[in-house]
Amino acid sequence: MSFSLESIGIKAGGKYETIYTTMNKAGEMDAAPIGLKCVDDYAVLARIFEGSKTLENIRETGIFVVNISNDPSVFARSLYGNLEENEFVKDDDIVYMKNADAYFIALVKSIEDKEIGKDHVNDGAKFSIVNAESIKIIINKPGTKALNRGIFAFLESLVDYSRIDIIDDDKKDEYIKKFKENERLIDVVAEDDVKEAMKDLKERLIEKGVEL
């Protein structure tokens, strides 16, 4: 194969925010925002909660498309409901977003059904890990990079750091809570350079006497 996911900014270990497009056997199309974890150059995995149409369609067909977009309206509308029919393109056994900056086709290798033990949001929920292999990438907009929430969480913490000497104790407590949440998120989703930068920022905050 002549591509790797790095060509659209997807690196091993990182988790990205993308739009999955799927179809059921009857050809009904669905779009939804779903995270994508990159395992290596070609292997990806998704953790999808039971009850979603995306998971149902993936089980039915064994194939899905991961669309890269940074359009907030696409994320919002595909979460609140579905995209409009004319925003999809059907091509044989796949469906993708007409306005995707890039997209790739993923072939399902295995699906593991699981149940959450302790979680920061939903204890006891049922979900599946979908292991898949990317087989073809189409780049419509050169330079497209998949969204990773890690850099945004880091920037939030960095802005807070720049204000740390001018805030009162109540505000400092609030900043500490925010820092810890950003640290948790970065640990789960970020690429290595962001994890490194966050570690360094934590040390600097500790040097300033902030209790983390």
Ligand SMILES: Cc1cc2nc3c(=O)[nH]c(=O)nc-3n(C[C@H](O)[C@H](O)[C@H](O)COP(=O)(O)O)c2cc1C
């Ligand atoms: C940015 C973003 C990322 C999301 N990632 C996931 C995910 O990784 N797994 C999941 O089960 N739901 C995720 N969701 C929630 C699903 O999008 C939501 O459950 C949706 O209603 C599923 O739609 P569907 O029934 O069309 O599949 C995410 C939502 C947002 C906004």
